[in-house]
Amino acid sequence: MWTTGRMSNAKSRLGLGTSLYFWALMDLTTTVLSSTPMPGVELETLFSDRPQSHQRSKRSWVWNQFFVLEEYTGTDPLYVGKLHSDMDRGDGSIKYILSGEGAGIVFTIDDTTGDIHAIQRLDREERAQYTLRAQALDRRTGRPMEPESEFIIKIQDINDNEPKFLDGPYIATVPEMSPVGTSVIQVTATDADDPTYGNSARVVYSILQGQPYFSVDSKTGVIRTALMNMDREAKEYYEVIIQAKDMGGQLGGLAGTTTVNITLSDVNDNPPRFPQKHYQMSVLESAPISSTVGRVFAKDLDEGINAEMKYTIVDGDGADTFDINTDPNFQVGIITVKKPLSFESKKSYTLKVEGANPHLEMRFLNLGPFQDTTTVHISVEDVDEPPVFEPSFYFVEVPEDVTIGTTIQIISAKDPDVTNNSIRYSIDRSSDPGRFFYVDITTGALMTARPLDREEFSWHNITVLAMEMNNPSQVGSVAVTIKVLDVNDNAPEFPRFYEAFICENAKAGQLIQTVSAVDQDDPHNGQHFYYSLAPEAANNPNFTVRDNQDNTARILTRRSGFRQQEQSVFYLPILIADSGQPVLSSTGTLTIQVCSCNEDGHIMSCSPEAYMLPVSLSRGALIAILACIFVLLVLSNCHQL
Incomplete structure (x- = not known):
């Protein structure tokens, strides 16, 4: 049993009951016997009843922690510490049980001696500590000798990770001619080792490549300019290699490097010069x-x-x-x-x-x-100049129904020379391969030569030539853009074949199809179509047309109760008219098939022949049919008797 009041207070604070305590438990921040105890040191030997134990009252003891080094590579299990109860008389009557994180997988316990061993390699960077629970049982009865107690095994760090630049390689710029000491960029290396223990994670920066142009702050990793008047025009790009070394840069520390590509950005430090005076x-x-x-x-x-x-x-x-x-x-x-x-x-x-x-x-x-x-x-x-057009570009608008031979524009050119030679006009035929236009050779009157169709060609770009009579090599040209204006010369029509289906039990006023139309014309205010039944179907008793006023129309039933056997297909002519001047219209036909449907309104068949065949019967109908067959069979047997 513990003999000092200090031990008793510690056990009381931990809630360990009266007898279970730990050997080789100590806080890493505490120095005992001028060193940190290694795994396997039993606290029973460190805390005996000696006077000097009371001279360390300023130290903060943690009684429920074990410490074990990471990365142990030995072949034998690594000894961690010992659990012991003062009720243990050494006769094997006490059984020690270990549970919690890693119990039986990472750590094992000798249930007789209470010795704890690590059976797997430990990595502090993967997991820094394990929380376990200890209990002492009566081996014969299995009864707990005292309440279960919790303790921690902390993994003690070693320097097994080199510093790494997670954001490298770096790219930075700094103005040329910058003063010495101008900050360029800060690089940062991280070390996965424990920063709170030793120097394993204390990183020191140094420059391996890049002197004498740049320097690096050993503590902060800030890279600065180190040479005056660096000139971009002399050298623009620099590759700087920075090293980060742990253990405070001491011999034996691990190191990592990164590349910093630094570009000198330009400043205006050079005046312009004409190479020719x-x-x-x-x-x-x-x-x-x-x-x-x-x-x-x-x-x-x-x-x-x-x-x-x-x-x-x-x-x-x-x-x-x-x-x-x-x-x-x-x-x-x-x-x-x-x-x-x-x-x-x-x-x-x-x-x-x-x-x-x-x-x-x-x-x-x-x-x-x-x-x-x-x-x-x-x-x-001084030159003999070709004819010059005035203006230098023509834009002409002409309706597509213009009469052939109509003059749509007068093209004018003149000779800028003093001689003022006569001009002859022509069209560059490569610009008008369809020969839609021609120009009067003397007057420059541009006329139509073929019918125009906006739906085929809405724009024409032709080139008119002007040649001097006395010098045919002097030829001037002008571009003439002709926009063909739309007239209402196309009737609206259905964009596709429309086919609709209705059930025999359709109700009056039921929507069976929505139709729309297209028109090749392009009126200024947009298209607007009007829908109605064609004159020959104006009094159709079966269907009607409702214009939606949005260039679509709804086709509705006018009555209920259609029968496939009476008429399986209806052809409904629909008149479509546009809003142009003059109004143009066409008739499109909607094909409507009468179909047999189930109780849910789903189409089963649109073929009159299939109407005679039972496609789908409900359970009640089948029962009724079977009952009828049964009655017929009974009547037949009775008749025979």
Whole structure:
């Protein structure tokens, strides 16, 4: 039995009754005899009645815990500790029972000695502790000697897991020219070992590849720039390898690595420069407004928004005649014609063009100025210009029922040269393979040559040519888009064959079919169809039509009691009219078959021949038929007697 008051208090707090206690039980946070007890150390030897046991009153003892190291690889079962009752006289009369988590599977107990062993390899990262229950029984009677007690076996950690970067590999960016110490990214490694015990999970970061450009904080894993004035234009991509080592980085610790791909993002630290200080360009005097004369380019080593350019004409005698715009895709300056040109009036122009960065960073202004200029010389060339159409594009609308030969548009072109040659018109036949149109050779009157059908071709895109009489090589062209307008020339009709089925016991007013219609026309306000019985069926006694006013109609029975034997099929003509001008209509036929149905209204047969055959009889009908047969048999026997 325990002899110290301290032991008695512990047993009382645990509710162990009067006699069951544990050997080799101790809290990991407590140091006994200057070391943590290993599995198999019996507390009976650690807590004898010696004076020094009362000198450790500041320590917090936990009496109901065992501790055992994980990853034991020996061949024999691993000793964990011992259960003992002070009622045990050593004669085998006490039987120790172990139950709870892992009992009999992970842990076993010698029911005579109370020794507990682990029989499986333990992994703290899979399970950190087990809660079990102990009981001492009278071996002869099986009667509990004391109440059941609960205790815990904690798995003691060893350093068997290396740090891992779960989010790696990493991708990061940092602006070029960043000051030394600029934070780039933080990497984090996790260690599955116990962070509360020893240094197994204390991780230290170091950089294996990436010096002298970057450094890493050994405690936080924050990567920072370590070199001044890193230039993206010199080197843009860096592959940095970071190591995380446990045991505080000490020798023997486990390590893991990850890759951090770092890209230097661009800043505007390079001014633009024209590779040419003089450009020579030429333009035909017939060049239309907004036509391109040429391109200039100021090179910028930066990229993206920092390489964006804005070009302007800052001086020159052609500042009012030409314009310049920036192509946002290629960052080039496009010089275009702003006003009509004439070789006879002015043969050359000079422009002074500036290219400048619109997005500047104040800290790099000392590298500027962030603009450059170049001179552009433009020569105007005299040419025999082809005929020019006015306007430069035609859009014509024409109804589809227009009469053949109707003039739908006058096409006009003129010779811009001083000679003002006569013009002859024609249609590019590749643009009108169906030959729906022709143009008067002298007047340019565009007329229809064939009937138009919007339902076949709703648009025509043709090209009209104009040729100088005295110089057939000078040919101008213009695009003419013709939209064919709809007229009401198609009657509505059923989109498919409609067939309906009704039961012989159908009631008056019963819905048997909903119908809809289609029309190839496309009126401006949309289609609206009207439904009614055809004139020849206006007084039909069997069925009627109800217009739903939503382009559909319901077909309803007008009476009840249809019979297959009398008439098995009805043909109902339905008149469908549209809302066009003029109104067009057609007649569609709904085929209605009379069918025999069961009591639930489900169709059984729509064939008149099948009507004579009993398809399905209820249980009551079968009983009635059998009863009749029985009566007939009885009467027949009586007659014979």
